Amino acid sequence: MKSVDVDMRVIEMMCVAAEKAVDRKLGFSKFEELRTKTDQQLIRIMDSDLDLGIRAARQALNSADRWTVSAEQSRSRPERGRDEVSRLLPLMYEVASEAMGSATRAIKRLAQSTRGYLRDMKSPRASRLFLEAFKKVEPKYRQWAVFAQWLVLLALLTPNLTAQHSSAGTISGTVTDPDGHFVRVPVEVVNTATKVAFRTMASAEGEYFFSPLPAGIYQLTVQALATSYRTFSRDNVKVASGQTIKLDIHLQEGIGLNTLGDGREFSQDVSHANLAKLVVPAGPTPRMSDGKPDLSGYWSATGGSFDSGIPEFQNWAIDLARKRQADDLRDLPSARCQPNGIVLAVNTGAAQRIAQIAGLLVMYWEGQLPRQIFLDGRTHPGDPNPTWRGHSIGRWEGDTLVADTIGFNDKPWLDWNGHSHTDKLHVVERYRRPDLGHLELEMVVEDRGALKASWSLKRTYILDPKEDILESVCTENERDLPHLVGR
Numbered sequence: 001m002k003s004v005d006v007d008m009r010v011i012e013m014m015c016v017a018a019e020k021a022v023d024r025k026l027g028f029s030k031f032e033e034l035r036t037k038t039d040q041q042l043i044r045i046m047d048s049d050l051d052l053g054i055r056a057a058r059q060a061l062n063s064a065d066r067w068t069v070s071a072e073q074s075r076s077r078p079e080r081g082r083d084e085v086s087r088l089l090p091l092m093y094e095v096a097s098e099a100m101g102s103a104t105r106a107i108k109r110l111a112q113s114t115r116g117y118l119r120d121m122k123s124p125r126a127s128r129l130f131l132e133a134f135k136k137v138e139p140k141y142r143q144w145a146v147f148a149q150w151l152v153l154l155a156l157l158t159p160n161l162t163a164q165h166s167s168a169g170t171i172s173g174t175v176t177d178p179d180g181h182f183v184r185v186p187v188e189v190v191n192t193a194t195k196v197a198f199r200t201m202a203s204a205e206g207e208y209f210f211s212p213l214p215a216g217i218y219q220l221t222v223q224a225l226a227t228s229y230r231t232f233s234r235d236n237v238k239v240a241s242g243q244t245i246k247l248d249i250h251l252q253e254g255i256g257l258n259t260l261g262d263g264r265e266f267s268q269d270v271s272h273a274n275l276a277k278l279v280v281p282a283g284p285t286p287r288m289s290d291g292k293p294d295l296s297g298y299w300s301a302t303g304g305s306f307d308s309g310i311p312e313f314q315n316w317a318i319d320l321a322r323k324r325q326a327d328d329l330r331d332l333p334s335a336r337c338q339p340n341g342i343v344l345a346v347n348t349g350a351a352q353r354i355a356q357i358a359g360l361l362v363m364y365w366e367g368q369l370p371r372q373i374f375l376d377g378r379t380h381p382g383d384p385n386p387t388w389r390g391h392s393i394g395r396w397e398g399d400t401l402v403a404d405t406i407g408f409n410d411k412p413w414l415d416w417n418g419h420s421h422t423d424k425l426h427v428v429e430r431y432r433r434p435d436l437g438h439l440e441l442e443m444v445v446e447d448r449g450a451l452k453a454s455w456s457l458k459r460t461y462i463l464d465p466k467e468d469i470l471e472s473v474c475t476e477n478e479r480d481l482p483h484l485v486g487r
Contacts, residue, residue: 168212169239173247175206175222177229178258182206183251185224186310189237192217199310215241220249223321223417228254228264231325231417255328274302281463283436285399288356293399293433296356298468299461301349304438306459308347311445312452317419324418333412337474339369339388341412342405342427346443346457348416353469354439361394361401367472373403380406386423388412401431414445422449437463 187208190197202208222232229251286294353364359376373392384391384407391407408425425447432440439461
């Protein structure tokens with residue numbers, strides 16, 4: 001709780017200073033215009049990052065509870081609970097630290113970006129609004145602080161628990177692309193004896209870190225977008241008690257071969273050009289006649305944020321994905337003019353147009369089947385006909401649209417790495433439009449036939465009123481299919 005109190009005092013001191021400042025250059029209207037552009041974006045970042053940290057904290061604490069139950073029920077097998085706690089620790093530390101760091105950076109950026117304006121102002125109203133802006137996330141920040149106290153206790157207790165039965169080691173290193181640039185990709189290590197998996201995400205500087213790891217033999221895997229990089233796998237990584245292993249990873253070219261006009265540099269240049277001309281529309285959330293948010297518009301991933309999560313696939317799905325990658329993804333449904341799935345669309349950041357009317361919301365993508373989400377109160381059919389898009393119904397929870405989808409066939413892929421789902425796929429999406437220019441999506445994917453646990457993805461889209469969905473007919477002048485070859 002101390003960190004929250006300190007931050008609030010800093011904000012309050014700045015506001016007091018602002019009230020005493022001499023109004024020389026900027027008036028309140030100019031301040032509010034600049035504040036609106038910065039505060040909303042930064043508070044949104046803090047809100048999202050704190051969500052990640054709180055979710056990771058709950059996951060870690062639930063694991064600690066399971067350890068206690070396991071130890072009480074079977075004192076002869078305490079390693080069962082210990083392994084579960086140890087499995088979550090690296091992920092918990094990574095996500096929690098990143099969440100706290102991002103929140104702290106957001107506060108600092110917010111303070112820095114407005115300090116100059118506050119210094120040159122004399123406006124109690126401005127200082128009051130600035131304080132209120134921060135307080136929007138302050139309750140969640142306090143919730144995070146409570147969890148953080150438990151995390152500190154867990155961090156102190158867990159080494160004692162694990163030390164009783166197994167000494168720990170460390171695997172760390174950096175990940176670079178074929179050009180030697182650092183990349184942010186998921187990294188996984190699996191204990192070959194216990195099959196316990198540890199997962200993390202490399203930082204923006206390409207750094208990854210696994211600790212504590214029980215002594216043993218591990219398989220380390222990096223599986224990024226197959227069109228960009230080949231899967232990296234290293235077997236028989238031996239971790240001894242107290243040992244730190246440095247393993248730097250250099251990824252190889254993916255099936256796209258960094259082709260001129262379609263490679264990494266081209267994609268980066270296009271992204272930078274789009275960001276340079278990006279103008280996020282400002283304004284309040286538009287609403288339907290019944291007062292619910294209107295999600296209509298052309299939504300682009302450019303300029304938005306994305307958290308891909310780390311899915312845990314079952315072994316058969318992993319083996320099939322490896323086979324498809326070795327075969328250069330020749331069976332990708334869209335390569336054969338078949339539809340993409342709704343999870344893949346979120347994974348790839350495909351732009352979409354949403355049209356919302358009373359009782360119905362329709363989504364359109366270029367060259368893809370439209371998707372309907374029924375908002376008229378109907379339920380899922382008892383035995384839905386399996387389809388590419390599934391059967392979607394929606395309900396409102398306050399200003400959040402919750403879409404529930406079942407009834408999929410097993411043909412779409414979940415990503416461009418070749419991972420499949422089954423007809424047991426269940427997708428829950430939560431859409432929020434906090435203002436005119438942003439659409440926030442949290443998608444939870446469940447499939448007991450292909451996934452070991454639920455998989456959560458988050459993406460923020462930006463409204464682009466100047467763009468539209470163009471006509472695209474896949475089979476028109478199609479010449480690629482005869483040239484698709486596998487190994």
